[in-house]
Amino acid sequence: MSPKQFRVLIETFGADIAKWPPDQRASAMELLASSTEAQDLLAKALDLDRVLNAPEPPLSADQRDALVDKIMNDLDESEG
Amino acid sequence: MSSVMSSESTPPGARPIGKTGPWTADAAESCLEGDLSDADSDETLMARVRAGDREAFRILVTRHVDRIVGLARRMLGNAEAEDIAQEVFLKVWTRRAQWRPAGGAFRTWLYRVALNQCIDRTRKRVPVPLDEAPEVPDQADGPLEVCDARETAARLRAALQMIPERQRIAITLYYHEDLTAAQVATIMSLKLNAVESLLKRGRQNLRALLG
Numbered sequence: 001m002s003p004k005q006f007r008v009l010i011e012t013f014g015a016d017i018a019k020w021p022p023d024q025r026a027s028a029m030e031l032l033a034s035s036t037e038a039q040d041l042l043a044k045a046l047d048l049d050r051v052l053n054a055p056e057p058p059l060s061a062d063q064r065d066a067l068v069d070k071i072m073n074d075l076d077e078s079e080g
Numbered sequence: 081m082s083s084v085m086s087s088e089s090t091p092p093g094a095r096p097i098g099k100t101g102p103w104t105a106d107a108a109e110s111c112l113e114g115d116l117s118d119a120d121s122d123e124t125l126m127a128r129v130r131a132g133d134r135e136a137f138r139i140l141v142t143r144h145v146d147r148i149v150g151l152a153r154r155m156l157g158n159a160e161a162e163d164i165a166q167e168v169f170l171k172v173w174t175r176r177a178q179w180r181p182a183g184g185a186f187r188t189w190l191y192r193v194a195l196n197q198c199i200d201r202t203r204k205r206v207p208v209p210l211d212e213a214p215e216v217p218d219q220a221d222g223p224l225e226v227c228d229a230r231e232t233a234a235r236l237r238a239a240l241q242m243i244p245e246r247q248r249i250a251i252t253l254y255y256h257e258d259l260t261a262a263q264v265a266t267i268m269s270l271k272l273n274a275v276e277s278l279l280k281r282g283r284q285n286l287r288a289l290l291g
Binding site for chain 2: 011012013014019048049051052053054055056057058059064067068070071072074075078
């Protein structure tokens with residue numbers, strides 16, 4: 001795999017090589033072990049991935065309970 | 081086959097996601113008897129929901145409500161997310177007869193219902209003039225990590241509102257929901273190479289907005 005091909009894959013699938021097409025992973029890892037250009041590309045992609053992977057704050061237990069109750073009440077109204 | 085969204089609830093121009101058909105007759109009848117458990121699979125619970133079991137439905141809702149609120153926040157912003165979740169689960173209940181285990185995992189079906197609801201809601205919005213649209217907030221300098229995580233999520237949410245809808249859907253499913261490109265393609269009823277293109281363009285746009 002060339003650094004150019006590596007760049008295309010990272011721009012499409014992000015920095016998590018485990019989510020890349022299976023037939024590309026081994027050659028990507030090989031390149032990564034020997035190419036500083038690929039290592040730099042991965043480091044930059046990881047920065048963006050950290051933002052894209054940022055979780056949404058979960059509901060509090062009270063918020064969740066209240067929302068579930070509202071949803072269950074909706075069933076009564078929809079069938080009432 | 082008909083789409084997940086009924087034609088009367090899909091405004092002109094909306095592009096419903098996914099397809100569904102009548103539930104096939106091979107439902108596991110054995111799932112319909114016995115005690116309910118939080119450990120029951122989605123599909124087991126859904127078989128009971130299909131028979132009208134509200135307790136099974138409550139377990140499913142509790143299990144997935146955070147996921148759907150999070151998805152709606154990414155698709156539409158914070159303000160409407162809980163309303164969307166209410167609408168989504170009501171739709172799951174009223175259309176429970178359409179779910180078919182042979183058609184794939186419950187989660188895939190739930191995503192389709194949720195995304196179609198988000199698309200419906202987007203179509204009904206009054207467009208905001210560009211000069212009144214919220215800007216992507218700058219990265220905060222504050223050292224507090226909790227605030228940092230919330231601010232990162234808020235920045236991403238704002239940036240997502242500024243990219244095309246299909247890129248937003250693909251990016252949200254791939255990164256936030258941690259699905260593979262193939263799974264995203266299934267949910268969006270697109271070919272894999274179309275999803276790859278959406279992921280690439282979405283990532284480029286977000287890098288420019290968030291950089």
